[in-house]
Amino acid sequence: MSGNQHPKTEAGRNSPSMSAEDLARAFYDMVLIRRFEERAGQLYGMGLIGGFCHLYIGQEAVVVGLQMELKQGDKIITSYRDHGQMLAAGMDPRGVMAELTGREGGYSRGKGGSMHMFSSEKHFYGGHGIVGAQVSLGIGLAFANKYRGTDEVSLAYFGEGASSQGQVYESFNLAALHKLPCVFVLENNHYGMGTSVERSSASKELWRNGEPWGIPGRKVDGMDVEAVREAAREAITHCRQGKGPFLLEMATYRYRGHSMSDPAKYRPRSEVDEMRKNHDPIDRVRKELLGMGVDEAELKAMEDKVRAVVTDAADFAQTSPEPDPSELWTDVLVEG
Ligand SMILES: Cc1ncc(C[n+]2csc(CCOP(=O)(O)OP(=O)(O)O)c2C)c(N)n1
Numbered sequence: 599m600s601g602n603q604h605p606k607t608e609a610g611r612n613s614p615s616m617s618a619e620d621l622a623r624a625f626y627d628m629v630l631i632r633r634f635e636e637r638a639g640q641l642y643g644m645g646l647i648g649g650f651c652h653l654y655i656g657q658e659a660v661v662v663g664l665q666m667e668l669k670q671g672d673k674i675i676t677s678y679r680d681h682g683q684m685l686a687a688g689m690d691p692r693g694v695m696a697e698l699t700g701r702e703g704g705y706s707r708g709k710g711g712s713m714h715m716f717s718s719e720k721h722f723y724g725g726h727g728i729v730g731a732q733v734s735l736g737i738g739l740a741f742a743n744k745y746r747g748t749d750e751v752s753l754a755y756f757g758e759g760a761s762s763q764g765q766v767y768e769s770f771n772l773a774a775l776h777k778l779p780c781v782f783v784l785e786n787n788h789y790g791m792g793t794s795v796e797r798s799s800a801s802k803e804l805w806r807n808g809e810p811w812g813i814p815g816r817k818v819d820g821m822d823v824e825a826v827r828e829a830a831r832e833a834i835t836h837c838r839q840g841k842g843p844f845l846l847e848m849a850t851y852r853y854r855g856h857s858m859s860d861p862a863k864y865r866p867r868s869e870v871d872e873m874r875k876n877h878d879p880i881d882r883v884r885k886e887l888l889g890m891g892v893d894e895a896e897l898k899a900m901e902d903k904v905r906a907v908v909t910d911a912a913d914f915a916q917t918s919p920e921p922d923p924s925e926l927w928t929d930v931l932v933e934g
């Protein structure tokens with residue numbers, strides 16, 4: 599298994615492996631997700647966002663590193679913890695934020711909310727609230743790639759909690775049987791709601807969960823965007839070459855609660871603080887860029903730009919009108 603051939607991945611890679619230009623791009627994209635999510639949290643607190651809302655803060659390096667290896671036409675599908683994927687795919691922060699506030703300018707015209715947004719233009723297929731369901735849909739997307747004779751790949755993101763769902767294994771079987779170009783991205787943030795992975799999974803090496811079907815796997819430090827990108831290259835190349843699926847276990851961490859209501863009693867505050875202080879993916883890249891001689895002012899300029907983008911998105915999300923009541927009758931039925 600290729601996981602055994604990469605003993606360095608969890609312990610750390612030879613750094614830096616990206617150019618300053620690429621690192622700066624990753625920095626910008628991660629800061630955008632972080633600030634967007636912080637603002638969404640504020641709007642939620644102000645009562646402007648209703649329903650479920652799951653923030654991606656802490657996990658930014660996973661999606662940004664993977665996205666850097668994708669090309670036009672590659673497809674992405676994920677769970678309800680989906681804002682980071684949307685922004686990394688290049689969806690408009692205005693449309694995403696306005697969907698959160700339930701406004702007309704949102705991606706689903708205010709009718710889907712946090713968990714139900716799509717963009718066929720950016721090949722983003724949601725946003726799914728049923729734990730594990732997106733994995734089966736993800737291999738469907740991969741099947742379409744193959745059926746159409748393209749070399750496009752599909753990324754199916756899911757959590758370590760979802761990784762114990764039966765349909766994930768059915769998907770592994772079909773994907774391996776038909777050699778579907780699907781990268782299974784298992785985001786191990788160590789908790790499924792309030793249950794730690796130690797308490798929910800008998801398998802302790804999740805990257806090996808595809809072994810019975812011959813699916814190669816690799817464990818990756820998901821707090822390190824460069825390590826993520828390196829692993830993404832290997833997995834995506836494997837899929838593009840028609841060799842079938844690949845499983846990446848991303849060791850990551852969410853700083854905030856599972857959703858906006860979370861008792862936070864299942865882990866000590868010190869554990870969260872330790873991750874924030876010593877393993878933050880944005881701090882890591884900031885240090886690397888400064889070490890490469892990039893000016894502090896350049897980083898500040900990028901952060902200012904992000905702030906402006908997020909403020910603009912939040913303003914739009916509060917001024918875009920609420921959907922007209924007649925919208926209740928649109929997009930609910932597709933006539934055959
Ligand atoms: C089929 C199904 N079972 C249970 C739930 C309730 N539920 C919502 S999120 C969640 C935890 C999933 O954890 P994980 O897969 O680790 O993803 P994370 O939230 O950490 O990103 C559960 C059990 C659900 N939405 N769907």
Ligand SMILES: [Mg+2]
Pocket residue numbers: 757758759785786787788789790791
């Ligand atoms: Mg989890």
